[in-house]
Amino acid sequence: xxxxxxxxTHTYNPGSPFETHALKNVTMEIxxxxxxxxxxxxxxxxxxxxxxxxxxxxATSGSIWINSVEITKxxxxxxxxxxxxxxxxxxxxxxxxxxTIEKDxxxxxxxxxxxxxxxxxxxxxxxxxxxxxxDELKDRSPFDLSGGQRRRVAIAGVLAMQPDILILDEPTASxxxxxxxxxxxxxxxxHQQKKMTVILVSHSMEDIGRLVxxxxxxxxxTIAFSGTxxxxxxxxxxxxxxxxxxxxxSHLMKAMNRNGCQLPEDVFTVEEAxxxxxxxxxxxxxx
Amino acid sequence: xxxxxxxxITDVTYEYTNVDDTDLIALDHVDLTIKKGEHLxxxxxxxxxxxxxxxxxxxxxxxxxxxxxxxxxxxxxxxxxxSIRQTxxxxxxxxxxxxxxxxxxxxxxxxxxxxxxxxxxxxxxxxASLERVDMLQYRHKAPHLLSGGQKQRIxxxxxxxxKPDCIIFDEPTAMxxxxxxxxxINAMKLLNREExxxxxHITHFMEEAVGAHRVAVMEDGRLVMVGTPREVFTRVDELKxxxxxxxxxxxxxxxxxxxxxxIPADVLTVEEMVTHLCQLxxxx
Numbered sequence: 001x002x003x004x005x006x007x008x009t010h011t012y013n014p015g016s017p018f019e020t021h022a023l024k025n026v027t028m029e030i031x032x033x034x035x036x037x038x039x040x041x042x043x044x045x046x047x048x049x050x051x052x053x054x055x056x057x058x059a060t061s062g063s064i065w066i067n068s069v070e071i072t073k074x075x076x077x078x079x080x081x082x083x084x085x086x087x088x089x090x091x092x093x094x095x096x097x098x099x100t101i102e103k104d105x106x107x108x109x110x111x112x113x114x115x116x117x118x119x120x121x122x123x124x125x126x127x128x129x130x131x132x133x134x135d136e137l138k139d140r141s142p143f144d145l146s147g148g149q150r151r152r153v154a155i156a157g158v159l160a161m162q163p164d165i166l167i168l169d170e171p172t173a174s175x176x177x178x179x180x181x182x183x184x185x186x187x188x189x190x191h192q193q194k195k196m197t198v199i200l201v202s203h204s205m206e207d208i209g210r211l212v213x214x215x216x217x218x219x220x221x222t223i224a225f226s227g228t229x230x231x232x233x234x235x236x237x238x239x240x241x242x243x244x245x246x247x248x249x250s251h252l253m254k255a256m257n258r259n260g261c262q263l264p265e266d267v268f269t270v271e272e273a274x275x276x277x278x279x280x281x282x283x284x285x286x287x
Numbered sequence: 288x289x290x291x292x293x294x295x296i297t298d299v300t301y302e303y304t305n306v307d308d309t310d311l312i313a314l315d316h317v318d319l320t321i322k323k324g325e326h327l328x329x330x331x332x333x334x335x336x337x338x339x340x341x342x343x344x345x346x347x348x349x350x351x352x353x354x355x356x357x358x359x360x361x362x363x364x365x366x367x368x369x370s371i372r373q374t375x376x377x378x379x380x381x382x383x384x385x386x387x388x389x390x391x392x393x394x395x396x397x398x399x400x401x402x403x404x405x406x407x408x409x410x411x412x413x414x415a416s417l418e419r420v421d422m423l424q425y426r427h428k429a430p431h432l433l434s435g436g437q438k439q440r441i442x443x444x445x446x447x448x449x450k451p452d453c454i455i456f457d458e459p460t461a462m463x464x465x466x467x468x469x470x471x472i473n474a475m476k477l478l479n480r481e482e483x484x485x486x487x488h489i490t491h492f493m494e495e496a497v498g499a500h501r502v503a504v505m506e507d508g509r510l511v512m513v514g515t516p517r518e519v520f521t522r523v524d525e526l527k528x529x530x531x532x533x534x535x536x537x538x539x540x541x542x543x544x545x546x547x548x549x550i551p552a553d554v555l556t557v558e559e560m561v562t563h564l565c566q567l568x569x570x571x
Binding site for chain 2: 041042043146147148173174175176177178179203206243244245247248249251252255256259270271273274277278280281
């Protein structure tokens, strides 16, 4: 399912002394099945942008198409859009409210008016997707779980809506390294197996670098860069000038080159760096 | 000069009863001594007991058995409670949960006011504390209009206005973006180096641990490793088994060593890695 954004502008508090232009004439396309990493400094417009994609915020001007439906037109049924575009907020576990995990995940699909059996099936599948054992956990309170598990329940609640596009706003914030890796691994599988279009908002350049097909960098309400992780991370100075970093490995390559080497700079995983350094030490790259 | 440790934790166990009536051991015979002026980082995954340990350090929790002393004060003595809390301040993860006033300077003044300090002295402390965290120009602003990193620095200023000897930071950067993280870490390092304040810092970001004096690793309520960052992070495989990260440069060094490259295992920073690689190249 594709997304097309054309000239999107969003102004908070228009006409007041607090007027803020959060998005300025943003135009972009996301193809069906892409895995996008959306990065930018706090206040760059990331969250404002994603809230437009399922109609939580209304554009001040400009249009958005989800597949061929223009969702910014008056009279569009937002319920249909929200079935297709699932949005996982920051700290989604704070939104859990039901007595049992099953009821919490079932809340969305039940409101779609689905039959009980269909709802149960969807809850089961959603829990399976986030690796929560259904039989063991369905009757437990979501508040008995650990932080990482609660977050998975919240994500399952969005997956049970069976969206075609999944948007996650910093899904790993405050998780420990193991919790982070588990959630990211599951998102990767959803993208690969279910062919979902995924937009991942993150501050971790390391995570973004190893997961996504394309990075979109936002700065002051506009799109500053868009490209593959390789293309984006080779522009360390530009990224740093807008308050972002590059993975440490990219820094290492740049530092080596300042010392007279000629190594590729568009590298960001330990694995790749190892291969390049081994080649370098064996004399394949000349100092 | 008083040579006694800042905090001494001796054979501390902490048990509590869960909602479903099962007894959980959050701390299991922990021994740890934190020296004055030290910068100690504690790592470990969620549920390993890090925060429980931190809360023992200013008497927010008391040991089920064993003894915690803060500047020689036993945390079990209720008469010492306020003195302990003034000696060891705490900064938490979520800046929004620890700001109490509607104006920055009033928020910073809240602690000293409760200590019954003279108003002029309070104003002096507020000014000095805000200056320390580079937030003086925001003194008349409303905290909710500030960024996460700025709010967290206000929380730190509120703690230093109490003139503590030690500050315990419980994942202070977990909710911040990269520039907010940098602001908070810089403020923390400055307080440690220039003011001699003892810093205990709990984090999941291994890069933040690189500059500490010592790193302690917790697992299942026990301390499983304590040592300098170099000593601890060289144990790449053990840390990974515990579900923890190591700094990327240390991981790279470990991978290169597995290929037979003669590089020290305790490389922590990009600069060190560059130096070692350049030396290796010169030697062939």
